[in-house]
Amino acid sequence: MHLGDIYYSGSKEECDNNFYKIFKEVAAEIGKNMVPVFTIPGNHEYYSMGEGFYYLVDKMNVSSNQRQAASYFCLRTADSKWQFLGMDTGQDDNNPYVTAMAPFAPQLFGDRDSQGELAWHQDKLNNFSGQTIMMSHHQLFTRDVNNKIDSDVEPYFNRYLHSYFSPYFNKIAAWYWGHEHSFAIYQDGIFGLAKGRLLGSSSYEVPQTNSNDIYPIVPYARDNVQPPVDGDGFYYHACAVFDFKRTNPADPIHVKYYSFPSWAQYESMPANANLALLCTEQISASPMRSYSWTGNDKMDDDIVSNNTPSLLQNGHHLFIAFNKAASGSNSNNVLMMASYDQNNNNNKWNNPGAVLSDGNKVFTTHGPSLTVHDGTYYLIYADSSSSNKVAIISSQDLKNWSKVMYFKINNQTFSSSSAISSVWIENTCYVSFQDAATNSITLISTDMKTSRTISIPNLPSSPGTPALAASHNSLHLFYRYDNSNSSYIYWQVYSTTSGSWTNKGCVTNNEVKQSVGTPKSTSSIAVVIEQNDDITIFYGAHDVDNQKTVNWATYSVGHNVWSGGVSLPRMKNDNKPPFMQKSPAAIALPGGGVYVAYISRSDDNVRWASRT
CATH class of the missing domain: 2.120.10.80 (Kelch-type beta propeller)
Known part of the structure; x- marks a missing residue:
């Protein structure tokens, strides 16, 4: 399985010479049939409008019954305990000039379309009882300041991918991505994700970066390792090998990470180049919880506040206290209260x-x-x-x-x-x-x-x-x-x-x-x-x-x-x-979840949202 980016533009010639023929040559060299290969597109495949990529997947596994039918795919183990979901984030990042001028977080095609790719992935998650390993070309988050994800809000985070799949974080045991031509093991649990892994150094080499050029709010794991660098200061390649052999179906799977020497574009592969073990880990069922945000709703026409409100939860009731905004009135700044019965579930405040x-x-x-x-x-x-x-x-x-x-x-x-x-x-x-x-x-x-x-x-x-x-x-x-x-x-x-x-x-x-x-x-x-x-x-x-x-x-x-x-x-149909x-103001609920209240940008109405 490949996480995308066939250089330089994913043309037919490049997809043949830099991808397809390599697998054919290796299979011939070892005297074996070519194993099924699955790939998701990165931004580079779409610099040629995907022409080479779709030409590639049409013929990639032609001799087997495991054809890749689209730019995204689902692979499941024979015991139906694990599945890989590969997604297409490249289609939204198809113009290098636009991205260079103002980086943006790629969305999935059919972002809010019930028939689009996102709905397809959600169906696979909803109707699978096992654990999932997500794969995307673009990152969910990054620590490297040289890889800006978004120029609209926080540059180190893809808000769209997170909102799509955070409701399934209890089912997503790990997420692998590329785009950055490097390797990293992020701290488990950050941003609510069980395991985030950068595995983007399989092809085009990049030089070692300044370790101070980081976003500190995106921590690596304490035992994170980086591939070696060659004599020119370029990182080695890296890959992962998954082992699904286990005694009991609920046992964790094992993953080994390897490095492989890199070399410059017009140099030959180093003699005696071999895989070298970087590290190993186990991946178990996700210990995280699912969560999603809903709301950004106005509480009530009369819940208008001049300052920070206060929230309280007691039993199945939620209460708000606030100082009323009523400019020019003798009711301005009067202390008010209202309540919400969570059992009614009608979004109506008393x-x-x-x-x-x-x-x-x-x-x-x-x-x-x-x-x-x-x-x-x-x-x-x-x-x-x-x-x-x-x-x-x-x-x-x-x-x-x-x-x-x-x-x-x-x-x-x-x-x-x-x-x-x-x-x-x-x-x-x-x-x-x-x-x-x-x-x-x-x-x-x-x-x-x-x-x-x-x-x-x-x-x-x-x-x-x-x-x-x-x-x-x-x-x-x-x-x-x-x-x-x-x-x-x-x-x-x-x-x-x-x-x-x-x-x-x-x-x-x-x-x-x-x-x-x-x-x-x-x-x-x-x-x-x-x-x-x-x-x-x-x-x-x-x-x-x-x-x-x-x-x-x-x-x-x-x-x-x-x-x-x-x-x-x-939230809902909002674009922002x-x-x-x-x-x-915020309050945590005993059974899990959070309510947040805030005064609207455009008026003094108090709005609220919930994370469940």
Whole structure:
């Protein structure tokens, strides 16, 4: 099986001389019949409009009953436990001049056509109970800055391929791609994929690249190996051999990766050239979960907000608290709530209503925080009617709210210049905000009877709005910090048992900061703890049209690496990902999945999307 690119333009002559005849010669040399060969097209095959490629596949396996019927294919093992799906990403990348001027992420032909190639692959995935190995010429993601995938959004990620197949990541045990003429084993699990493998160095040689030219948010595996380089500094070729022999059908398959010497175009193959083992691995059933994004829907005509909303999930109900946007009205900035019954599954939010504290409306100019503990709901907010003092009200029925109380420690109250973030760990609530007096982050712990502040070390001057999340006995604190106009995201962890802090530094890998490839935010952060304890953050980022997308990045607790840093995908019939004007809010669901809310780019309506 070949991952595409028959140089230079996939003409008939090149497909014959550089591909077909080689297999025929090898078969004759060893005195065997030619084995069936399957190939998917890359961009180079379509530089001749695919003429040579389709001529090739028409005659490739003519002497066997395993003919390749199209530019994509499905091969299954005899026991129906494994299948290979090869896709055609080359057709969308058929003009080198266009790609050179503005690289774009290739889509599959029939991107949203029920009769197109994508639907064909989805049918093969839906109706196969075993595990799948995906194959494409173009990458799902890349670490090499010299291989830009997309100039529209994040350049290291194919948002289309990811959105097509992330709903099947529980069935996709590995994905192999080419395009880059190199070899790499990416860290397992990044971007939600079990295993991503670059295997694009089977033909035209490329020189060794600068190891600093990387996107740090796309990590290699710690045991990644690279092929040797020849005397001219060119990488050796590489290939993979799959062994499906196993004792039990559920046992993993074995893969061996080999290198083979390279040589310049007008040189002869080196004497005594042989395959040399690079590394081996096992591929088991995918341990990942499937997921897909849906939504970008307006919640309700009356759910309009001036600032970051707050989401809360309790039982089968989802709640939102927000400060109403009603310019020129005495209802502007009034604290509101609405609810959604997940059991109804009708995408309808109940009519929002004003929060009444002891019968009076409550006003806030910043985003509130809504929590629940032991059957009591708590709203924590900056009271705009009292110099933005950090206030708290409580209710057991979400209708009758208590009188306003202000946090007071050593006779000192606190005023916030930001949205509030709060979480519970056991019987203690942790509350954080940007302190208006110090222009820094204040952290309060309270059992709703007594309160104290917790000192936060290693804070820069004027950090951004904080975001909190709780995992077991650990409190995670995220904030952005403008350093030389680069809004990197920083992270600290507080142990509630030892009372000590761990400074995790910038959200990146190996402490590498790059202008592209390290998440940077234009908004405050929303953070959730996933069902498997992984940490996902949501934040605003600008695309090339200077529009603010909703981006995400996930920290794998098991592998201690970040991946992502990319926007939510397009949804429904949208051609672009969701855009927002204010910071997002997010909530993780106990059974898995996430809800994200954000204020629409074009108006103050709150929109929401779900990842299931």
